[in-house]
Amino acid sequence: MNKKVIVITTGGTIEMSQANEAEGIRIQDQHTLQKTLPLLNQYANVEMEHLFNLPSPHITPAEMAQIARRVEKYLDREEVKGAVITHGTDTLEETAYFLDLVLPKNKPVVVTGAMRSHNELGADGPYNLVNAVRVASHNNADRKGTLVVFNDEIHSARTVTKTHSSNIATFQSPGLGPMGVITKKNVIFYREALYEKQLPLNTPSHQVALIKTAAGMDDSIIEWAIAQKMGGIVIEALGQGNVPPMMLPGIRKALAQRIPIVLVSRCFNGTVLDTYGYEGGGKQLKEMGIIFSNGINGQKARIKLMLALEMTTDRQRLEAYFHM
Template identity: 40%
Template sequence: MKKILLISTGGTIAMAKDDNGLAQPTLDAQNLLRAVPEIKSVADVTAEQWLNVPSPFLQFSDLVELGRKINEAETAGYDGVVITQGTDTLEESAYFLDLILEISIPVVLTAAQRNPSLPSSDGPMNLLDAITVAADDQAKNYGVLVVANSEVHGAREVVKTHTSRIDTFRSPEFGPLGAISNGRVVWLRNQLWHEVFPIKQLVDKVEAVYLGLGSEGSVIEFLVDAGIKGIVIQALGGGHVPPKTLPAITKAVNKGIPVVITSRCHAGRLFTGTYGFQGAEKHLWELGTIFGDGLATSKARVKLVVLLSAGLSLDEIRYHFEKHFYA
């Protein structure tokens, strides 16, 4: 039987209602494990309580430490690691770990949309499924995984799509990597790719800026003046920005700040030479911005943090964002 380490960090899956009927993080890893006795027939699980916080409380520095704990688990002989946390930032946690971990055991994140106080809580089944995946021999070939609603998603692609539904986690363009059916993992496709960048010194002063109809460049300008280390701009369509943002974008690029462009669309990659108007993708390319590798804005921000923390130069950062689609 496989040895799995369960690391609990909090989130809805570990919450219970307080005297005011509001969910608060109160349950520990042992509580989670005891709530699902079926786990005993799947794997030999050791439960460890690490944090007990809502996921918006998590910092990149916490994830660096979590990465160390996962490496220690592999060294200690565990066959896989399952991490429970809140859904709000799970897609970012998963991708950060996917980018920094170079290990040969499965790492699976799971969570819940409905707390254990509710009769329809999704936490127990998600936990059982996550441990089932972590104990699967093929799971180690897919990088860090997210398991929820009996689906297996890759860390690079998965996003939270709904505030409350239990099928919130989806991979919009390509769909899940696999599914859990009758207690077994069914793999549906291969992972696109997996890349690892060891952290040298954490650089997490990176922010994302949303652009829309009539946006100006004041937020970008503020970030540049505040000493930001990297900016991700969520542009329109295939990579277009309102003209009034261009002076601020140009200022950031001229200061040597990596400026990564993503799209607010849920799927697809940026264009490179379809449109020629001011603020279109060709103009942004010529300005020296970096095109975001088909990543969601949240994922592009995580990748930029990792690349900066790995000590890469601006040209190296550009290469690792653009090599798959724009080289």
């Protein structure tokens, strides 16, 4: 019970309430979660900081870096066992992955939130927060990287994604399932985390375009990204990593201008491979110099590329970051 856990609040539905249907769900008192402290203190010695109060669509990589610096500062304190961050769900997986890439893995960092505001029937925020504190204070959570706790499940930041717009069981790890579960009496882990190469904690200064591929697309969006002087491009390709051939002129132009392109699949299971040799196929894209990702989704590949670009613009060095 003497384990110290820091809770950092950043906003989101977990701190919102609905006055009436006409007004919708809105940000209210930023100290809403302060009322949960007596409950949280049953499981750990909790210290709470209200960093900011933003809906998650307002979160940018600059705020992610700010969160990471605060977490890093707290975890440097010897008496602190772990940290919990409350966050809106729309971009929660991106912030969690950012933290996983830049923070040391020795102490638990847990991200949680809510799908229902605190005055809605069946509000899940306080329950998720209690479970997040329980995980952050648990010895078995050490050295597992940043975790996401929702709906009695523990997920790795690398694999988790939001799968439903409103269901409280929205966070899932496709193909793998949760790393562990929280029962009424215990915290149970089923598998270990897959470590990725840690990146330095910087505030990203490069914009990266995320382009989703669909049937019959041409290269006009890629041309736009080039004109906007994007630092990089992530393409969510079809299947195992294939694009419509009309996209190729823009891809060639971007690569010629030394704009790095990272390829992921728009499928939520599987990875991209240099399998198909036809025009626009993965084999051709690989030979052109596109960087194939390591199974992460498009939004996470964008975060990783933004952080990696703070270190280098060299294609080979960037590719090494995407090979774990």
